Amino acid sequence: MPGEIVGSVEMLRRLVAFDTTSRNSNLALIEYVRTYLADHGIAAKLVPSEDGTKANLFATVGPNVKDGVVLSGHTDVVPVDGQPWDSDPWTLTLKDGKYYGRGTCDMKAFYAIALAMLPEFKNAKLNKPIHFALSYDEEVGCIGAHALAARMAAEVPRPRAIVIGEPTMMTVVHAHKGAQIYVTKFTGFEAHSSMTHLGVSAIHFAGEFVHWLNTVQDELDAAAPSKSEFMPPAATFNVGTIVGGTAGNILARDCEVLWGYRELPTEPLDKLGKRAIAWLESELLPRMKARHPAAAIATELRSSTPAFSAAGNDEAKALAATWSGSNTVGSVVYATEAGIFAKTLGVPTVICGPGDIAQAHQPNEYILASQIEGCEAFMRRMVEWCCRP
Numbered sequence: 001m002p003g004e005i006v007g008s009v010e011m012l013r014r015l016v017a018f019d020t021t022s023r024n025s026n027l028a029l030i031e032y033v034r035t036y037l038a039d040h041g042i043a044a045k046l047v048p049s050e051d052g053t054k055a056n057l058f059a060t061v062g063p064n065v066k067d068g069v070v071l072s073g074h075t076d077v078v079p080v081d082g083q084p085w086d087s088d089p090w091t092l093t094l095k096d097g098k099y100y101g102r103g104t105c106d107m108k109a110f111y112a113i114a115l116a117m118l119p120e121f122k123n124a125k126l127n128k129p130i131h132f133a134l135s136y137d138e139e140v141g142c143i144g145a146h147a148l149a150a151r152m153a154a155e156v157p158r159p160r161a162i163v164i165g166e167p168t169m170m171t172v173v174h175a176h177k178g179a180q181i182y183v184t185k186f187t188g189f190e191a192h193s194s195m196t197h198l199g200v201s202a203i204h205f206a207g208e209f210v211h212w213l214n215t216v217q218d219e220l221d222a223a224a225p226s227k228s229e230f231m232p233p234a235a236t237f238n239v240g241t242i243v244g245g246t247a248g249n250i251l252a253r254d255c256e257v258l259w260g261y262r263e264l265p266t267e268p269l270d271k272l273g274k275r276a277i278a279w280l281e282s283e284l285l286p287r288m289k290a291r292h293p294a295a296a297i298a299t300e301l302r303s304s305t306p307a308f309s310a311a312g313n314d315e316a317k318a319l320a321a322t323w324s325g326s327n328t329v330g331s332v333v334y335a336t337e338a339g340i341f342a343k344t345l346g347v348p349t350v351i352c353g354p355g356d357i358a359q360a361h362q363p364n365e366y367i368l369a370s371q372i373e374g375c376e377a378f379m380r381r382m383v384e385w386c387c388r389p
Helices: 008-016 027-039 104-116 118-123 145-155 202-223 271-291 314-324 338-345 369-387
Strands: 044-048 055-061 069-074 093-095 098-100 130-135 161-164 172-176 178-187 236-244 254-263 296-305 329-332 349-351 366-368
Touching: 008 027, 008 104, 008 369, 027 044, 027 055, 027 104, 027 130, 044 145, 055 118, 055 145, 069 104, 069 338, 098 104, 098 369, 104 118, 104 130, 104 366, 104 369, 118 369, 130 145, 130 369, 145 338, 161 314, 161 338, 172 314, 178 202, 178 271, 202 236, 202 254, 202 271, 254 271, 271 296, 314 349, 314 369, 338 349, 366 369
Parallel strands: 069 130, 069 161, 161 349, 172 329
Antiparallel strands: 044 055, 055 130, 093 098, 098 366, 172 349, 178 254, 178 296, 236 254
């Protein structure tokens, strides 16, 4: 029996209904996609997480030969907790030409459209394959993409181009900054708050670290080039969360700082991290231990997302520009899986997808209906190219 014919909007409605917030499993969505593909005669392969609670998926439509196109998207979304939504974030809602729902923009629409157009892909006389690549945990550090890209590099004949369908309003993006995220745990020594000479406040010293990050940021900003394709032009630090302490009258024994930075493609991604860790160990820790020998600092790398450089991506840029009809080529400061795929597969890569990144992570996230139509046109031009000898 032939597989079900599903339009782009209906497919998006189905995918939005899966609550794939990064803290949750994505297996229900992955199983739906795998079954949908199987019903159309396409076998998918899964690349599970180490604990088996999540999985990546990749599949090939057309001949299993080189020079195909990879359509890549992440299945997870950010939380809706505490956000003032005007509609159910897990129910696709149309209003004034906008489809509202969590993940509509970032970034379920891209692969919803590709999946909906699967019958067109299959009915076309493809000479070059179209590969689906769906990952998990992009929003918390592009965690799943590493294993997915490695499996595809080993099992998929070398593609001609990779398209990361993050929201760009269907314009072409050829570069972005890299991201490193760390957790630093400060351990002090508890004492009564009136007897500070007897203890070490982990929070106080964590605060010194945050102040040091700010001074380094000032240094980076001062040295930033006057002309840059990035805004802001310098590498940028951010402290996401600080958790610690027990009570107002106790010197804090523990404090945990979640911090990270966005680095330029021209710089080693771990350079600023190494500098920060060296300062913690050589400058701050000795001062803590001078107050009490039990004091300690430990830093763990939480995630690493390589920068995406424009170098070597000319062919993907040219193809994506032709398929999208866009004359705009630019860069962004947020990170995607593009650097991982480009580096692991060694294939020209580009970012191009429907939706406005300004809507990403926002309450009442939406995608314009016109963007869905634009992405469909992109896919049809891509199919035409894949049919050429």
